[in-house]
Amino acid sequence: MEFKSNELRELYERLEKDVEKAAEFHGDNPSGIPIGVYMVDYALERLGKYRKLKAVVETPRCLVDTVQVMTHCAFGSPYFKLIDYGKYALTLYDRDKGRGVRVYVDVKKLDREKYPMLSSWFLRDKSPMGKEDKAKATEEFITCAGRDILSYRKVKIKLPPKDPLYPSRLCKICGDSFISEDTPEICDACSGNGYYEIIQ
Secondary structure (H helix, E strand, O other), X not given: OOOOOHHHHHHHHHHHHHHHHHHHHHOOOOOHHHHHHHHHHHHHHHHOOOOOEEEEEOOOOOHHHHHHHHOOOOOOOOOEEEOOOOOOEEEEEEOOOOEEEEXXXXXXXXXXXXXXXXXXXXXXXXXXOOHHHHHHHHHHHHHHHHHHHXXXXXXXXXXXXXXXXXXXXXXXXXXXXXXXXXXXXXOOOOOOOOOOOOOO
């Protein structure tokens, strides 16, 4: 790969193993994996020292796996939240202080002339993209863009330091145990709000 600068080469060499681990964990290496790895690295750098790290990811895409590979925050643990805003953004923060750093792909910096394949991939201009185009978008990110397309903001977190523990209930229809902060007698699946319906 030909890099636009030594700084981009050094950044890639430092993060290459993390990209490989995240790709292996994810089961594939789409452009979102190296971008996610660079985002986590940037957030950790901007955050500095912390006692108890927590993460919020704003998309269920590749970022979920890059956060899990690069931090101790695992999906399903109280240290990781998925709040799906449909944005390619993540926040890492110190649970005790409630302050952190939100890193995101900044569309204002995603110059179509400088990064034609990357902007097409990210903005979904050319969909579906073939394997070759996706590889070009990834290479464009690594060799030309890097952190240049990322921005960050310092943030104060409004989430409670610890997740509340809600009681378990038994659904009056299916009999399954379910957890709810409200006091319904019927689970979401049986009330018609579930992601499935029983066909037998």
